[in-house]
Amino acid sequence: MIASQIKRYQHLAGLALGIMLRKKDYAASCYLLFLYYGRRRIRVFERLWDHSKQNLVIKPFKTAVSGWELSHNAAGRAITLAELYKYLGYDVEIIGCLISSNKKKRRDIWQPLENNTMQLHYFELYNNDIKSLLPKAIKFVIENPYKVVHLSKPRITNIVLGFLYRFIWGANVFLDIDDEELAFSEEGCISSLNIDSDYLASMKEANLPTMVRDPYWTQVSVGLTKYFPHRTVSNPALGNKYQGSIVPHIRDEHKFTRDLLMNRTYRQHYNVPKEAIVVLFFGTPKRHKGLISTAHALSAIDDPRIVFLIVGDFIDMSLKAELISIPGVNYIFLPNQPYENAAEIVSLGDICVLIQDKTDAISQYQLPAKLIDALASGLKIFLQPTPATKEVSSYCHIETVNENTLVAKLALYIREYDKHIDEIRRIEQYDYFLQNFSMASVSSSFYDFLKSSEFRMNDIDLSEQSKFICDIARLNLIEFIHYCILKIESNNDI
Numbered sequence: 001m002i003a004s005q006i007k008r009y010q011h012l013a014g015l016a017l018g019i020m021l022r023k024k025d026y027a028a029s030c031y032l033l034f035l036y037y038g039r040r041r042i043r044v045f046e047r048l049w050d051h052s053k054q055n056l057v058i059k060p061f062k063t064a065v066s067g068w069e070l071s072h073n074a075a076g077r078a079i080t081l082a083e084l085y086k087y088l089g090y091d092v093e094i095i096g097c098l099i100s101s102n103k104k105k106r107r108d109i110w111q112p113l114e115n116n117t118m119q120l121h122y123f124e125l126y127n128n129d130i131k132s133l134l135p136k137a138i139k140f141v142i143e144n145p146y147k148v149v150h151l152s153k154p155r156i157t158n159i160v161l162g163f164l165y166r167f168i169w170g171a172n173v174f175l176d177i178d179d180e181e182l183a184f185s186e187e188g189c190i191s192s193l194n195i196d197s198d199y200l201a202s203m204k205e206a207n208l209p210t211m212v213r214d215p216y217w218t219q220v221s222v223g224l225t226k227y228f229p230h231r232t233v234s235n236p237a238l239g240n241k242y243q244g245s246i247v248p249h250i251r252d253e254h255k256f257t258r259d260l261l262m263n264r265t266y267r268q269h270y271n272v273p274k275e276a277i278v279v280l281f282f283g284t285p286k287r288h289k290g291l292i293s294t295a296h297a298l299s300a301i302d303d304p305r306i307v308f309l310i311v312g313d314f315i316d317m318s319l320k321a322e323l324i325s326i327p328g329v330n331y332i333f334l335p336n337q338p339y340e341n342a343a344e345i346v347s348l349g350d351i352c353v354l355i356q357d358k359t360d361a362i363s364q365y366q367l368p369a370k371l372i373d374a375l376a377s378g379l380k381i382f383l384q385p386t387p388a389t390k391e392v393s394s395y396c397h398i399e400t401v402n403e404n405t406l407v408a409k410l411a412l413y414i415r416e417y418d419k420h421i422d423e424i425r426r427i428e429q430y431d432y433f434l435q436n437f438s439m440a441s442v443s444s445s446f447y448d449f450l451k452s453s454e455f456r457m458n459d460i461d462l463s464e465q466s467k468f469i470c471d472i473a474r475l476n477l478i479e480f481i482h483y484c485i486l487k488i489e490s491n492n493d494i
Contacts, residue, residue: 028145032466032469033139033142033143035469036142036469036473041466041470062092062093062145063090063146063148064092064121065085065092066152066162067095068152068158069096070110070120071098071107071109075096075112075152076339077153077369078152081247084247084442087443088443092118093119094121095121095149095161096122096158097122097124097125097137099125102126106124111335111338112342114338115339116340121144123136123139128211129211130156131210133157133477134480137164138164138472141165141169142168145168145169146165146171147170148174150173150176151173151228152176153181154225154228155217155221156220157212160481162228167468167487168469172453174453175231176244177232177234179234180238180364180366181218182219183362184362190219191219195220195485197482197486200481205476205477224485227485231245233246234246236390237390238388245449245452247445248372248437248442250442251376251433251438252438252439253434253438253440256343256377258430260343261426266347270334271332272332273307277414277417279351280350280352281294281309281311282342285312285314286315286319289354289356289363290384291319292322293355293403294308297353297410298328298329301410302328307331309332311333312334312335313336343377346376349377352374352382353406354381354384364387364388365387368389371383376430378426381397381399383399384401395432397425
């Protein structure tokens with residue numbers, strides 16, 4: 001009780017300081033936190049706020065991209081979206097959460113994200129506990145106001161943050177889908193749920209899974225995408241399923257420059273033989289990404305000049321052991337690399353082989369970021385097309401293959417390799433990248449997306465935000481979601 005009272009007084013003191021210093025967002029945050037912990041509105045302050053808010057100092061227009069979990073490669077898409085906003089001149093930060101099994105085994109920020117130059121803010125969930133999500137998310141959102149929030153992936157942490165930012169700060173909330181999240185279950189591709197008011201009203205907290213990572217919460221989250229009508233997707237396959245403006249995995253042409261084509265400068269730094277023919281895999285090594293098929297093909301070709309360079313930490317160590325057991329393959333393994341070094345890492349390669357499993361639901365909806373990296377760096381690409389890569393696979397310099405034709409086509413390319421001819425191909429391929437997968441190539445369409453999404457600058461209606469905080473203060477997660485969709489439906493806002 002005493003601790004709760006201390007919190008209330010601290011937030012009231014912060015409120016007074018914010019008013020005195022004329023810091024609008026800070027004052028509002030302190031007041032909303034006071035409401036959340038104290039649940040007593042100060043109507044006099046709300047009236048004073050309405051009369052004086054135009055004279056308070058307003059923070060610059062801020063944007064956030066939210067990664068649903070920041071300890072693994074899912075954060076890569078969040079970085080890409082944040083880079084796009086930064087490229088377009090927005091003041092952007094990355095937000096999200098870390099989900100740990102327990103406090104003694106706390107997860108760390110994904111290594112490629114650690115050295116990123118953008119501001120990073122997150123909250124932590126321990127014991128994979130779903131019940132702690134809502135209170136921690138409320139506190140985080142109140143303390144970190146933004147006017148634009150782009151959610152990267154429809155997962156439950158993002159769904160909760162999206163609703164909160166929409167109703168606490170009046171933010172423009174967009175949802176990005178770059179994978180079929182339902183396919184990441186251990187049971188294979190699971191079905192989505194038809195989430196509506198009746199369904200939520202019938203659910204009882206005691207009967208629901210208690211773990212944030214439980215597939216049920218993914219089903220719920222995907223079922224709630226309809227309440228986030230302003231969506232972006234990474235490829236046409238996802239566009240056909242979820243509808244949205246296509247923003248592929250793009251790269252900054254100022255980092256992936258023409259000067260890096262045929263450049264061997266970085267090979268010495270990473271201990272890669274200068275004259276080797278390097279087959280590069282740069283990403284998170286997983287079975288559905290075709291590494292075993294690639295290794296068997298290289299084993300069959302049996303050319304001592306070929307090096308299979310795999311850059312990325314293995315989650316499945318049995319996969320690494322199986323790769324090493326394949327005879328006649330010269331491997332170089334490098335750990336995860338900072339995101340800022342991506343362009344120089346890809347410049348180490350000559351060839352990119354993408355034998356995505358066509359029967360795997362993940363592959364069917366996934367545009368591999370490594371494909372765009374390879375295009376930008378002029379690597380020769382051997383690609384097994386999927387619905388997600390069907391359009392790009394038609395480009396003339398991409399060699400389409402399957403497991404039966406890979407060895408013959410790859411061996412022919414290596415046997416007939418001509419440095420001068422390959423340099424011409426690389427330059428033409430780089431031009432294709434500039435026209436289709438560079439930041440500049442999507443700038444106009446992304447601006448159009450923002451305009452068509454009723455992009456707006458909302459001022460804070462403190463009375464309405466205060467009511468929202470008081471209304472949700474005692475709700476559990478499923479009740480909170482129900483409350484939010486009723487609020488959206490009553491406003492005809494979907």
